[in-house]
Amino acid sequence: xxxxxxRMSAAGLAAAMAAGEVSALEVTDAHLARIGEVDDAVxxxxxxxxxxxxxxxxxxxxxxxxxxxxxxxxxVPLALKDVFTTTDMPxxxxxxxxxxxxxxxxATVTRRLRQTGVVILGKTNMDEFAMGSSxxxxxxxxxxxxxxxxxxxxxxxxxxAAAVAGFEAPLGIGTDxxxxxxxxAAVCGVVGVKPTYGGPSRYGVVAFASSLDTPGPLARTVLDxxxxxxxxxGHDPCDSxxxxxxVPPVVAAARQADVSGLTIGVVPExxxxxxxxxxxxxxxxxxxxxxxxxxxxxxxxxPHFSYALPAYYLIAPSECSSNLARFDAMRYGLRVGDDGTRxxxxxxxxxxxxxxxxxxxxxxxxxxxxxxxxxYDAYYGKAQQVRTLIIRDFQAAFEQVDVLVSPSTPTTxxxxxxxxxxxLAMYVADLCTIPSDLAGNAALSVPxxxxxxxxxxxxxxxxxxxxxxxxxxxxxxxxxxxxDSRRGHPLLDEANGLT
Amino acid sequence: xxxxRDDVAHLARLSRMDLAEAxxxxxxxxxxxxxxxxxxxxxxxxxxVPPTSHAVPLVNVFRDDVEWPCLSAEEALxxxxxxxxxxxxxxxxxxxx
Numbered sequence: 001x002x003x004x005x006x007r008m009s010a011a012g013l014a015a016a017m018a019a020g021e022v023s024a025l026e027v028t029d030a031h032l033a034r035i036g037e038v039d040d041a042v043x044x045x046x047x048x049x050x051x052x053x054x055x056x057x058x059x060x061x062x063x064x065x066x067x068x069x070x071x072x073x074x075x076v077p078l079a080l081k082d083v084f085t086t087t088d089m090p091x092x093x094x095x096x097x098x099x100x101x102x103x104x105x106x107a108t109v110t111r112r113l114r115q116t117g118v119v120i121l122g123k124t125n126m127d128e129f130a131m132g133s134s135x136x137x138x139x140x141x142x143x144x145x146x147x148x149x150x151x152x153x154x155x156x157x158x159x160x161a162a163a164v165a166g167f168e169a170p171l172g173i174g175t176d177x178x179x180x181x182x183x184x185a186a187v188c189g190v191v192g193v194k195p196t197y198g199g200p201s202r203y204g205v206v207a208f209a210s211s212l213d214t215p216g217p218l219a220r221t222v223l224d225x226x227x228x229x230x231x232x233x234g235h236d237p238c239d240s241x242x243x244x245x246x247v248p249p250v251v252a253a254a255r256q257a258d259v260s261g262l263t264i265g266v267v268p269e270x271x272x273x274x275x276x277x278x279x280x281x282x283x284x285x286x287x288x289x290x291x292x293x294x295x296x297x298x299x300x301x302x303p304h305f306s307y308a309l310p311a312y313y314l315i316a317p318s319e320c321s322s323n324l325a326r327f328d329a330m331r332y333g334l335r336v337g338d339d340g341t342r343x344x345x346x347x348x349x350x351x352x353x354x355x356x357x358x359x360x361x362x363x364x365x366x367x368x369x370x371x372x373x374x375x376y377d378a379y380y381g382k383a384q385q386v387r388t389l390i391i392r393d394f395q396a397a398f399e400q401v402d403v404l405v406s407p408s409t410p411t412t413x414x415x416x417x418x419x420x421x422x423x424l425a426m427y428v429a430d431l432c433t434i435p436s437d438l439a440g441n442a443a444l445s446v447p448x449x450x451x452x453x454x455x456x457x458x459x460x461x462x463x464x465x466x467x468x469x470x471x472x473x474x475x476x477x478x479x480x481x482x483x484d485s486r487r488g489h490p491l492l493d494e495a496n497g498l499t
Numbered sequence: 500x501x502x503x504r505d506d507v508a509h510l511a512r513l514s515r516m517d518l519a520e521a522x523x524x525x526x527x528x529x530x531x532x533x534x535x536x537x538x539x540x541x542x543x544x545x546x547x548v549p550p551t552s553h554a555v556p557l558v559n560v561f562r563d564d565v566e567w568p569c570l571s572a573e574e575a576l577x578x579x580x581x582x583x584x585x586x587x588x589x590x591x592x593x594x595x596x
Binding site: 241 | 516529532536538563577578581
């Protein structure tokens with residue numbers, strides 16, 4: 001039974017618990033056992049909160065026994081990216097500068113999970129401060145892709161994606177700043193969603209690039225992602241950038257799973273040269289599939305998308321250099337060299353040099369450069385103008401089509417170590433995902449098969465207008481249902497990196 | 500325009516990071532490559548295009564002015580690297596002379 005429980009969807013587990021077939025404690029114990037079996041190899045988790053999880057599960061069982069009506073995900077276990085503050089667990093952001101830090105407050109997302117009875121199994125590995133596409137920038141060692149342990153799980157939310165793909169948790173939460181949910185979801189063969197910016201609250205999410213950071217769900221099915229999306233999103237007065245509007249009807253859309261009557265745009269700028277042939281082949285088939293399911297498919301050019309990557313690597317580092325100034329060794333976190341002779345300035349400089357990893361240093365310095373007088377207009381200012389043009393490209397496209405599609409990533413999961421000291425090669429992993437972060441619109445990655453040349457998962461990216469997140473789920477669920485039915489089983493059943 | 504090693508040392512000082520010589524050399528080469536790549540934004544015709552600092556524009560966001568429990572001194576100081584007399588103890592901030 002324990003093995004079966006870890007293969008079930010969140011919706012399936014919730015139904016079984018509601019029907020009294022299994023307790024929340026049994027579900028949690030099954031997942032803790034799975035983590036015990038495989039996480040030495042996967043290293044999805046930085047911290048497993050076994051006692052806290054079992055306590056939360058018991059509380060759900062007691063509330064259910066008392067006749068309380070519980071939320072749709074009550075008792076379902078979840079893997080939380082280590083960038084969300086948690087009062088009962090460390091929050092490190094994958095950084096030595098926050099090693100062992102215990103935040104004094106819960107993130108809004110954390111609080112909502114607790115209130116709705118979602119069981120937090122622990123905190124997952126990530127690229128330091130969410131900067132990276134492989135988890136190799138974690139100060140605590142990389143995570144491994146459950147499809148092939150010698151490959152990266154993507155990043156920065158690679159730990160959450162690997163936990164979901166490795167059946168260590170049915171649900172995961174990540175954050176997406178340049179693709180950090182969709183890219184790991186794609187290369188791990190799971191579903192990942194970047195909601196509209198401001199949908200889920202950023203309160204208690206340690207900031208990387210505040211105008212881009214967006215929390216979102218990871219799951220093995222589109223419906224599960226929708227259930228988590230509805231649970232975690234919603235207006236929050238503690239986040240002044242939180243959108244004060246109803247959460248789009250994502251669960252209903254996932255259940256609708258029908259594309260008839262929709263017009264779908266293929267973006268020619270996201271494809272072609274530099275893309276892996278197996279990725280392009282699966283993407284082409286997915287487009288044909290959408291057409292066969294009743295969608296009208298057209299090509300829509302977004303000419304400025306070609307400049308999204310350079311614009312992003314000016315805007316995000318600029319915001320990062322400002323946000324990470326808070327790690328000053330004074331009120332919390334690491335302090336190095338405070339021997340009574342050194343000044344605050346010297347202690348700060350020693351601490352930051354020792355506490356930050358190579359990629360964080362690169363980005364802080366790049367941002368400092370882009371914002372410095374004399375270069376501001378030529379770099380940061382220009383990037384902000386390009387950002388406007390990318391938003392206009394989306395607006396023009398969405399006048400013609402309901403959603404846009406592209407591959408989620410240019411390649412499948414790459415080998416660990418291959419790109420870690422080649423920043424530009426690493427940055428290209430987010431080529432397809434960055435435009436939606438710059439524009440703030442919603443986007444989803446859903447598995448669309450395996451690349452012929454390496455047998456690794458390929459993601460189909462679906463992009464929808466701001467606050468039309470429901471369209472992602474409608475289209476994503478239709479693709480998922482058609483592919484699962486054609487294949488006869490879910491794609492993840494073919495993952496054999498773990499025994 | 501290539502970025503010189505001295506520029507990188509200056510950026511490190513501005514960023515309050517006391518980097519070793521070898522690290523500066525390594526970073527200088529990488530930053531040069533990255534900056535050349537991102538400089539592509541300068542190819543785009545942006546005459547008259549307003550800059551976007553925030554994709555979903557919101558202005559003057561207020562919340563209700565309600566009382567709200569705040570951290571106790573003990574909670575606020577709990578994770579401090581050094582504490583003295585119920586305050587954050589920091590290294591000296593002024594020169595000694």
